[in-house]
Amino acid sequence: MAVYLLRRLALAALVIISVSAVTFVVARVIPSDPAALYAGQRPTADQIEAARERLGLDQPLYAQYIRFLGDILQGDLGTSYKTKHPILSDIRTFLPATLELVIVSTLMALLVGVPLGVFAGARRGGGFDQVTRIASIAGVSIPTFWLALIFQLFFFGALKLLPLSSRMSNSVALFNTFPTITGFYLIDSLLAGNLVAWRDAAWHILLPAFTLATYPISLTLRMTRAAMVETLSEKYITAARAQGLPEHDVLFRYALKNAIIPTLTVLGLSFAYSLTGAFLIEVIFSWPGLGKYVTDAILNVDFPVIVSATLIVTVFYVFINLIVDIIQAVLDPRVALR
């Protein structure tokens, strides 16, 4: 098991280093002068040269890469060419908004996807199963940007029920402020005991989180259904039913307990997927998160931000994969022996 763990860790480190090298080189060879970018909108030749020296761009590429790695190991992701802000502090500002969105959407996937999957599995082949099958296939295959626009048109345009964009109304920002502690508005407003702001934040997150959740909901639904179908054919379920236990207990206390494990694994991976999926959603809903930050960086060819963000997403994926690997090895010791 220890060898297995070490092997996984070494592999994870290798992946991260390779990705950092590839993104770094690709970002540098794109035809464009980073010093001119750094120097701003309408720089003088002096300003461009000063920027070149300051950024160490007069050094050879390998020296720049080593410096970049050294900075990262010291917790310094560099500064954005466009805004000159330290990237780490920018990420601290924008990441909570993204995490809040992704966490809420993952919870939605659990809350909606699992029960629907249980019922669909329990009534296999029935009308409900058919309807959820079509809905979940649609949920997986419809592009989220299209869905986002349709949701906006419907819930904001037609029903005037939910806000169109952003995390909070101006009125709340003006008159019902609360201190930023975690950066999660739903939590910070509760900590401040400010229910008006909490309700406002909840109304704002509903639509983007649900849009983002359509994929994981569908995925969870399908996974749970499949696992339930399998579990329900087990002998212990037949025994439980034979003993006259209520159907609700059979489904949720006995069957789901075993059926949920693969679903949770998939949901873990889809959490990482949602992190990148959120990029598009954030742009459409003007959600000031990491996705919007990175999109702006890409449009501005802001290399350090692009490289750092790629690295962060890579680390996130690798970390979650590692956890999944470990869980699998714990659940099934044969995995570690392979």
Added chain:
Amino acid sequence: MKPKLFSAFSLVLALAIALAACSGTPPATQPPASATEAPAPTAAPAQPSVLTIANSTTFPDIDPSTSFSNDSAVTSNIYETLTRYNPPGSKDVLSPQLATSWESSEDSLTWTFHLRQGVKFHDGEPFNSAAVKFSVERTKTLNGGAAWIWGAVNSIETPDDYTVVFHLDYATPLDLIASSGYAAWMISPGAKDKDGAWFNAGHDAGTGPYTIESYEPGQRVILTRFDDYWGGWKAGQFDKVVIEVVEDPTVRQQKIESGEADWTMELATENLASVGNNPDVKVVVNPSFQNLVGLLNTQKPPLDDPKVRQALSYSFPYEVFINTAMSGYATQARGVIPAGMYGSDESLFQYPFDLDKAKSLLTEAGHPDGGFELSMTYVTGNTVEQQAGELWKAELAKLGITLNLQPMAWEAQWDLGKGDPANAQDVFVMYWWPAYVTPYDFLFNMFHTEEQPLFNLGYYRNGDFDTLIDDANALSGGDKAKAESMFQEASKMLVDDAASLFIFDQSNIHIVRADLKGYVDNPAYSHVVFAYQLSR
């Protein structure tokens, strides 16, 4: 264990959503009562009046020394300059702001500004000559953004608290420079240990009518009025200003029409007519000081021949382009200096669209049937530039000239342009706007001889022209009328030489609520709302 955890999670979230769903009208459509935690600014009335600006862009940098972008929407309400450029049509070019009067020596090498007394910075520091010296020196030292506007300043003297003397290395109109919406802001010496990160965390150190109350990057800035503002406060002026980032034009339109916003910009031009029909909303159209040019590669055949360049200038369908691509919200440029700006010339020749004339010029130049190819670079995704290229391409085809359109990221386009003119593009399309309002900004940057190309991307070389504009600039600090006629002469040289396609002067289109009083557009401070001038 896991299902238990899951149930607990589910319960919490279900409760949360239920609570949200049951708690009545969502605040999206109706602002919640402010009673619970109404702020208590000292002199403000119980219900503060709020001006809401729906801005189309974020604010990358609100450090007053280095900011050189759309941030001026924010900085212009927090900071002030020594002088202010007046909107076109005003009696004087400049009006006093933090300086009450100023004069220059005969040779324009020494400038003296007399400062307004009784002005306080938001941090309580007094505004005086030491503060002016500190501000300009901080900006020069950081050398970011538009810091180069102070390039001529050699030393700054402070003979007394309210007099400041600038000694220059070369003559330049420092009074105009001091009015710039970038890099000319006065900053409190109390911020001498603060860096860009401090400012960008939502702090400020200005003298302006408003100060930052809160800043959520990427979302909004909330400004609140500075009670000790030297200009004083009258009834009806706004207590708070929300500058909200709304990047989607449809959302901005929705906000202005519903009254959620009082001012916005950059709506789809095809929707402006219907927006203007709404009696609660006004569409304010004014000339801007931004224009679109197509710099012609004067160093590379066939465009090294002025006759060919003139032919090209006759071949662009100005009117059709402005009426279609711009929905009429632009005017054909008269040379490179935008209409309404100091130095512009209403009698300057404009090339009309005339293919016959173009053909005869091409024949004179030895290209009766065209027969050559040209490349035109512009920024990918800029539909205006793209349409200009496509319409022009169709006309050029009639003359036997093939125009190859090359959309590129700005950085790549600029990189190609900065390279060897012999391998560079034939036509470089870009927008230009001044860092401070002077014709010299346009004439010098795009047409003054450069050994190493930076923004003279048509590689224009003309010694007489260089001397003329340098002299005019030196003179413009003193004899503004003489300098203006020299700038006009230089501008005419460019038109005669057809150094560039002068395509259009852009219009500033701003959409304001009809009940907003006192709104005046000032092209010198592009897309800036001076909230202090407004009331409802």
